[in-house]
Structure formats: structure tokens, C-alpha cells
Amino acid sequence: MGNVAVADVAGTVDALRAQVERLQGRRIEGPVLPVPSALANLLPGGGLRPGASYSLGRSMSLLFALFARPSQDGAWCAAVGMPHLGAEAARAAGVDLSRLVLIPEPGERWLAVTAAIADVLPVVAVRPPARAKDGDIARLAARMREREAVLLVQGPWPQTEAMIDIGDPSWTGLGDGWGLLEERELTVTVTSRRHPAPRTGRVLLPDARGGVSAATVTVPAALPLRAVG
Numbered sequence: 001m002g003n004v005a006v007a008d009v010a011g012t013v014d015a016l017r018a019q020v021e022r023l024q025g026r027r028i029e030g031p032v033l034p035v036p037s038a039l040a041n042l043l044p045g046g047g048l049r050p051g052a053s054y055s056l057g058r059s060m061s062l063l064f065a066l067f068a069r070p071s072q073d074g075a076w077c078a079a080v081g082m083p084h085l086g087a088e089a090a091r092a093a094g095v096d097l098s099r100l101v102l103i104p105e106p107g108e109r110w111l112a113v114t115a116a117i118a119d120v121l122p123v124v125a126v127r128p129p130a131r132a133k134d135g136d137i138a139r140l141a142a143r144m145r146e147r148e149a150v151l152l153v154q155g156p157w158p159q160t161e162a163m164i165d166i167g168d169p170s171w172t173g174l175g176d177g178w179g180l181l182e183e184r185e186l187t188v189t190v191t192s193r194r195h196p197a198p199r200t201g202r203v204l205l206p207d208a209r210g211g212v213s214a215a216t217v218t219v220p221a222a223l224p225l226r227a228v229g
Contacts, residue, residue, distance in 0.1 A: 033123065033150060034069040038203045038214040044162055044194040050122070050148035052161035053141065058154050059166050060085065061093065061205050062188075063125055065212040066152060066164075068094035070123050078103065078117045080126040081110050082154075092210040115140050118149040125152040134158070162192035166205070183207050185215050 032047030040046040048054065048066065056062055060082075067077045067090065076099050079085050083104035091097050101121065106113040114126045118140075132140075137158060144151050153160070169186040183204045191198045202215035 033075065034073065035066055036069060036212045038201065038212050039065060039164075039188065041214075042188055042190040042199045042201050043164075044190075044192045048123070048150045049161055050150060051145040053144060053151035053153060053157055053159070055157040055160040055163040056125075056152055056154050057165035058127075060089065061184075062164065062166055063152065063154065064090050064093035064095050065205060067100070067123065067125070068096075068211065070150075071096035071099040075099065075123055076101065076121040077123040078121045078125065080106050080114050080117060080124065081129060082125070082127050093206060094211050111136050111140060114151075115143050118144055118147055118151065121149065122147075123150045123152070125154065127154040128157075162190050162194075164188065164190050 030050070032045045032049050034040070034047050035043060048070070054066075056066075063079075071077050072094065077095070078101040080103045082102070085102060085104070087097055087100075087102075090100065101117070103113060103117065110126065110129060111132050114124060118124050140151070141159065143149075151157075166186045166188055169184050172183045172185070184206060185202060185204055187200055188203050188205075189198050189200045203212055204215050205212045207213045
């Protein structure tokens with residue numbers, strides 16, 4: 001096979017690979033909103049993509065971890081339909097409360113309220129009280145893309161950029177009847193159409209400072225070698 005033929009084959013392979021990536025949506029164009037590095041390693045694109053929606057578990061710690069960096073960097077965040085959100089807990093997790101808007105009871109028009117908030121704020125979280133109609137969801141998605149806002153949904157949501165959840169928690173700091181809870185280690189799982197398999201990682205949420213960081217992997221000590229007689 002000549003050099004020209006080899007070049008043609010290589011070019012065809014590159015073109016097919018690019019087409020597959022476009023169809024699977026693996027490439028993220030443009031900047032993303034930053035998240036803690038322990039979560040950035042798991043998210044497609046390394047952050048929250050403007051115009052995209054994300055489905056979350058119901059952990060408020062996870063939501064605060066995603067609010068923290070954008071709010072610290074000057075982005076306004078909103079929480080819709082979360083009447084029991086603790087502002088002090090959010091502050092301890094690193095959320096800038098001066099950049100946080102709360103709409104605890106949006107009522108039956110929660111989806112319209114969410115869309116209206118997305119017109120002016122770049123990061124909006126919502127806990128849907130009921131299933132929304134497909135047409136309403138599609139219109140909200142179009143609004144988010146137009147405004148380049150990020151939607152964080154606590155619960156199932158169609159056509160999300162990624163689904164983010166936590167599990168297998170374990171606390172440290174407590175002894176036998178004494179001590180205080182200090183850190184919680186858990187597994188974060190991110191499922192995305194951009195990745196062929198879910199990504200998982202052990203993180204501290206919260207860590208000793210109230211934020212989120214990667215858990216330290218403990219390597220067992222090697223056993224001493226025994227002489228073979």
C-alpha cells in the first residue's frame with residue numbers, strides 16, 4: 001500500500017472519529033463554570049456547561065459543592081422549591097450567600113418561575129414537586145441554552161448533560177462515645193452520554209474545612225519477605 005493510500009485511510013479514520021464524537025456529544029466547546037477539582041475530574045468538560053441541565057441526587061451537600069465555586073467567582077445562583085435549605089450550612093460549604101437567591105415556595109407554577117429566574121441568573125437549581133410535561137421541559141431547555149444558564153435538578157430529568165449522585169458514605173471523627181463528626185467520605189458517580197461508562201471517585205464531602213476534596217487512597221503496607229528454605 002502506497003503512502004497516498006495510507007494517508008487516505010488515516011484521513012478517513014479521523015473523519016469518522018470526529019463524526020462519532022459529534023453524534024455522541026463528547027466535545028464541549030467553550031468555557032465551563034468551575035467546580036471543585038475533586039468533582040471536575042468526574043464531570044464531562046471538567047465543569048458545568050452553560051446551557052446544560054444536570055440531574056442530581058437529593059443531597060444538599062452535593063448541591064452546595066456545585067454552588068460554591070461559581071458563587072465565589074461572582075456568579076449568581078438560585079434555589080427553587082427547597083424550603084428547608086439551610087443558609088448557614090450553605091455558607092459553611094463555601095457558598096457566597098450574597099450571590100444566592102432563594103425561592104422556597106414557587107407553587108404550582110414552579111417551572112415558569114424557574115424559567116424566569118434563568119433569564120437573569122446563570123445557575124439555577126430546582127426540586128420539582130411533580131412531573132413536568134415534555135413540551136414544558138423542552139421550552140425550558142431552549143430557554144437555558146439561549147441564556148447560557150446551568151440547570152441543576154434534584155431528581156430525574158430528561159436529556160441531561162450528566163447525572164450526579166453520591167453513595168456509600170462513612171463519617172470520621174467519632175470514637176467510642178466521644179468526639180465530633182469531622183469528615184464524610186463517599187462515592188460520587190457521574191453518568192453522562194459523553195462517556196461510555198460511569199465515572200466514580202471517592203471524595204470528602206464535607207472535608208475538615210466544610211468543602212469537598214479528593215479522598216486519600218490508603219495503600220496497604222507491603223508484607224515482609226520470607227526466606228524460602
